[in-house]
Amino acid sequence: MQLFHPDRQRRYQNDTKTYAIFELAYTSVDLAAAILFIVGSVMFFYQAYQTPGTWCFLVGSIFFAMKPTLRITREFFYLHDGDYDDLARRLKE
Template identity: 50%
Template structure:
């Protein structure tokens, strides 16, 4: 298997920096998860009140957008980790 494949555990274990980047993205991913859940819960509560139905609809839309952010974060993280691994490989090749 190539080192340039996405979503490989080895990509996050190249160095201290790749582990740090992975951890930061996991924190962001978890925060987005909580925010999306909050939007859906609040939107659900809003639907109990006629005057808040429109606000509830907006909360559902916000939650949906946040759920779309999650795979985007994962893809960006993986591309970043691969690029970090590649730069280390290039540096090693230049030393020899």
């Protein structure tokens, strides 16, 4: 079982609750990062708000780093319930 295999998304859509939770978290993190970057950009127009703007960029960057973390967490979650023989075969290749 290969990580990030394109068919995996369709395979686990039957597990709607888990899939929905991960997709909702991924979208929420993505939206929060975008909003923080927009707010930080506007703050940089004003000298008095550059420090808070920098914090918005930092927190937004952390949110962007959470996106691949959520994806790999979902993959390992599904891998936990998956076919270990197939995974072992792929590791030997």
